[in-house]
Amino acid sequence: MDFELKIIGSSSATPSINRNHTAQVLTIGNQIHLIDCGEGTQMQLMRYKVKHQRICNIFISHLHGDHFFGLFGLLSTMHLQQRTAPLTIYGPPGLDELITLQAKHSNTFFSFRLTFQELNTSVYKQIYEDKFLTVHTLPMQHRVVCCGFLFREKLKLRHLIKTKLPDFLTPPQLVYLKNGGDILDEAGHVLVKNADVTTEPNRSRSYAYCSDTRYKEDIIPYIQGVDLLYHEATFLDNMRERAEYTFHSTALQAATLALKAQVKRLLIGHFSVRYKDLTPLLVEAKEVFDNTHLAVEGKTIGLLE
Numbered sequence: 001m002d003f004e005l006k007i008i009g010s011s012s013a014t015p016s017i018n019r020n021h022t023a024q025v026l027t028i029g030n031q032i033h034l035i036d037c038g039e040g041t042q043m044q045l046m047r048y049k050v051k052h053q054r055i056c057n058i059f060i061s062h063l064h065g066d067h068f069f070g071l072f073g074l075l076s077t078m079h080l081q082q083r084t085a086p087l088t089i090y091g092p093p094g095l096d097e098l099i100t101l102q103a104k105h106s107n108t109f110f111s112f113r114l115t116f117q118e119l120n121t122s123v124y125k126q127i128y129e130d131k132f133l134t135v136h137t138l139p140m141q142h143r144v145v146c147c148g149f150l151f152r153e154k155l156k157l158r159h160l161i162k163t164k165l166p167d168f169l170t171p172p173q174l175v176y177l178k179n180g181g182d183i184l185d186e187a188g189h190v191l192v193k194n195a196d197v198t199t200e201p202n203r204s205r206s207y208a209y210c211s212d213t214r215y216k217e218d219i220i221p222y223i224q225g226v227d228l229l230y231h232e233a234t235f236l237d238n239m240r241e242r243a244e245y246t247f248h249s250t251a252l253q254a255a256t257l258a259l260k261a262q263v264k265r266l267l268i269g270h271f272s273v274r275y276k277d278l279t280p281l282l283v284e285a286k287e288v289f290d291n292t293h294l295a296v297e298g299k300t301i302g303l304l305e
């Protein structure tokens with residue numbers, strides 16, 4: 001099953017000619033999740049051939065314009081193209097009101113069922129679950145209420161070793177073995193030991209999205225060991241005071257968090273427009289955490305099982 005992240009935009013505050021505001025697309029199986037939706041996102045989705053009609057959930061981290069000003073435009077296009085599939089938007093308090101007001105005064109009655117899930121951004125909490133995946137909020141520290149998101153695949157089924165399976169097992173017993181149980185006889189003795197007839201399940205993959213925020217070590221337990229961490233790195237560390245003042249992070253801080261949380265790979269983004277060349281941000285982060293990459297538009301990262 002696919003587990004793939006695509007960067008749609010990575011600029012902070014004001015957009016630049018080469019960088020759009022923040023948006024990312026996470027494809028898991030046949031589900032597409034949109035994370036943040038800065039201005040111009042729908043144009044970027046077209047550019048990168050992401051079919052917006054396949055988006056099933058939208059996660060908005062906070063209500064600064066660079067993370068949600070593209071939302072109403074995208075919803076309008078979905079409506080004009082007569083979307084019928086329901087859509088759920090997860091976001092902080094106020095987002096429902098903002099979108100509803102725009103719809104009201106533009107006389108827009110969406111062609112699809114639109115549901116808002118208001119988030120408590122100050123806690124780590126599960127907000128979404130399907131057959132394969134859970135999503136939790138990650139509390140951020142920013143000038144307005146803000147949360148990141150942790151996407152984690154559920155534990156997968158163990159693999160049966162067909163040549164070692166006794167003939168007498170029933171279909172429910174096979175399911176039980178896939179879930180890790182031993183098969184017992186009526187007296188409660190182990191009849192078929194799980195470890196003898198199954199092998200380890202495929203890996204469960206995870207992605208943590210952390211933007212916008214000050215350096216915040218208390219999220220480490222939640223993101224410990226994730227396959228991929230996206231962390232904002234608005235500034236170089238020589239601007240640490242400005243980062244602190246504006247509730248943002250530096251490339252060095254993002255890398256420090258990645259190191260301390262022992263993540264496998266770090267992606268930095270949300271770059272200030274002052275950086276025309278992003279190389280110094282990458283170099284700074286790599287000095288602390290070598291497996292760092294830039295979240296440049298169009299970049300795709302697939303996580304293997």
Ligand SMILES: [Zn+2]
Nearest residue numbers: 012013066212
């Ligand atoms: Zn921002």
Ligand SMILES: [Zn+2]
Nearest residue numbers: 062064142212
């Ligand atoms: Zn912000």
